[in-house]
Amino acid sequence: MTTIKQIAEFLNKELNINNIEDSSCNGLQVENEGEITKIGFAVDACQETFEKAFKAKCNLLVVHHGLIWDSLKHLKGSTYHNIKYLITNNLALYASHLPLDLHEKYGNNVQLANLLQLKDLRAFGFYHDKAIGFSGSTDTTLEKIKKKLQNQGMKTLSLDFGPKEIKKVAIISGGGAKEVYQAVAIGADLYITGEPLHFVHHFAKENNINVIFSGHYETEVWGVKALMPLLQEKFKVKVEFIDVPTIV
Template sequence: MVKRDELVSFLDEYLNISAYPDKSSNGLQVEGKEEVERVAFTVDTTLRTIERAAKAGADMMIVHHGMIWGGLEYVTGVHYKRLKALIEKGLNLYVAHLPLDAHPEVGNNVELLKLLGLEPKGPFGEYKGLTIGFWSEFREPQPIEKIAQIIAEKLDTTVRTYEFGKREIKMVGAVSGAGAFALEEAWRRGIDLLITGEFGHADYLTAIDLPQSVLVAGHYKTETLGVKALMPVLKEKFGLDVFFIDEPTGL
C-alpha cells in the first residue's frame, strides 16, 4: 500500500508529465482514496472500465485516455455519469496521454518497435512542437508482409497495409493511435514504413501521392502497450497489486 500523493508524485516525475502541453489534462484528473493498494490499468475512461475497476477492488485507474480534454466546462451528460461513478466508488483517475506515447522506456511507440525486436534509434513524429514517436531499422530489409504478420499476431488484431512506397522495409517509424500526421515526415526522412493506429480518407490520399508505405494496427490495440508496460514498474517500485482491463473498440 502507498499514499496516493506519493504514487502521483512518482508518476508525474517518471512520465515527465509537465514536459507535455497536451489537450488531455495529464496527471491526477480525479481524486479518490488517499491510500492505494490495487491499481487498474486500461486505455479508456468509460463507465464500463470504471465499473470493472471498482468491482475488482481497484483504488486507482491509470489510463491513456482520460475524461478531461481541453478543460471541463459542464458536468452534464456523459461527463456527469463518469465523474459520479468515480467519486461514488472512491477511485483515483490518473491520466498519461502524450507522455505515455513518448516515454523512452514504457511508451506506446517504443513498445511497438519492441514487438519487431527493435530498439529505438531516435525520435520521430513531431506533433505540435513535441516529438512523440520513435524510429528504428532492421539489419536487413524485411518484407512488409512479414512485419504485418508479426504485429497482427502480437497485438491480436487485424492489420491493414498500404504498400504505396517500399515493400522491402529497413527503416520503421512508430506513432501509435492517430499517428497519420507523421506521413510527410516519414517520407522526408526516408522512413520506409510508418506504423500507426488510424488511417483516414485524407491520409490515404496523402500516402499514395508521396508515396509512403503504412501499416495500420488499430488505435486501441496500439495504445494498450504503454499502460501494460507501466504495470510492472509500479508493482516492483511499490509492491502494488496491478491488473489490466481490456475493453477493445475494434477501431
Template sequence: MNRDELVAFLDDYLQVSAYPDKSSNGLQVEGKEEVKRVAFAVDATLKTIERAAKGKADMLVVHHGMIWGGLSYVTGIHYKRLKALLESGLNLYVAHLPLDAHPEVGNNVGLLRLLDLEPKGSFGDYRGLSIGFWGEFGESQPIEKVAQIIAEKLDATVKTYEFGKREIKTVGAVSGAGAFTLEEAWRRGIDLLITGEFGHADYLTAMDLPQSVLVAGHYKTETLGVKALMELLREKLGLEVFFIDEPTGL
C-alpha cells in the same frame, strides 16, 4: 501507498508537465488517500470505471482520460463517469502524450520492440516535441512479414498500404492517430510508418507521397504503454495491479 506519493512518482517518471497536450494529464479525479490496488485501461469509460471499482481498485490509470482541456458542464456522460468515480472512491490518473512518448514504457517504443527493434532516434513531431521513435532492421524485411509479426504480437487486425517500399529497412512508430506524421516519415526516408488510425485524407496523402503504412488499430497500438507501466508499478512499487481490456475494434 499514499496517493500523493504515487502521483508524484508517476508525474516525475512520465514527465507529464513536459508535453503540450490537449489531455489534462496527471491526477484528473481525486479519490482514496491510500492506494494498494491499481487498475489499468486504455480509456476512462463508464464500463472501465465500473470494472475497476468491482475489482476493488483504489486507482484507475488510463491513456485517454475524461478531461481534455477542461469540462464546461458536468452533464450527460461526464456526469455518469464522474458520479461512478466519486461513489467508488477511485482516483483517476491520466497519461496521454507522456505515455506515447516515454522511452521505456511508451506505446511507440513498445511498437518497435514488437519487431525486436530498439529506437535509433526520435520521430513524430507534435508542437515541437517528438512523441514517436524510429528503428532499423539489420536486413530489409518484406512488409508482409512485418505485418504478420505486429498482427500476431498485438492480436490485432492489421492493414498495410504499400504505396512506398515493400522491402522495409527503417520503421517509424506513432500509435493511435499518428497519421499526421506521414509527410515527416517520407521526408526522413522512413520505409514504413506504423500507426493506429488511417482515414480518407491519410490514404490520399500516403498515395501521393508515396509512403508505405501499417495500421494496427488505435486501441490495440495503445495497450502497450498502460501494460508496461502496470508491470513497472508491480515490480518497482509492489502494488497489486490488473488490466481491463475493453477493445473498440478501431
C-alpha cells in the same frame, strides 16, 4: 500505507508530465481517500472500464486517455455520470496521454519499436517541439511485419504502396495518420500508426510509402501495460490490465 498522492507524485516525475504540452490534463484527474491496494490499467477512461475496474477491486485506474481535457467545460451528461461513479466508488483516476506516447522506456511508441526489433532508434513525429514517435532501421519484409503485429492481436489495415523490403520504419501510436508526411520526409518505407484517415490513401500512393493502421486501441495498450510491473514493484500493490477494446 500507500496513498494516491504518493503514486501520483511518483508517476508525475517518472513520466515527466509537467514538461510536455498536451490537450490532456495529465496527472491525477480524480482523487480518492484511503489506501491504494490494487491498480487497474486501461487505455480509455469510460464507464465500461470504470465498472470493470471496480469489480476487480481496484482503487486506482491509470489510463492513457483520461476524462479531463482542455476542452472540458461542464460536468454534464455522461461526463457527470463518469465522475460521479468514480467518486461514489472511491476509485481514483490518473491519466498520462502524450507523456506515455513519447517516453523512451515506457512509451507506446518505443514499445512498438522494440516489438519490431528496430535498430538505431530516433525521435520521430514532431508535435509542438516534442517528438511523439520513433523511427528505426530494420531488414525485413512488409509481410513479416504484418505477421508480427497480427501475432500481438493488432489490426493490419494496410496501404501497400511502398517497397516489399523494409529498411526504415516510422511509428506514431493512436491518431497519427496526419503525420504520414513526416514519415515520407525521413524516407521511411513503412509508417505505422493507429487510426486511419481517408486522405492517407492517395498521399501514400503518390509518395510510394507503405502505411499500416494497427488500431488506435491496439497501438496504445503498450504504455499502460509497461507501467504495471513498475508500480507493482515500487508500491507492492496488485495490478490488473482492464481490457476494453474499441472498434476503431
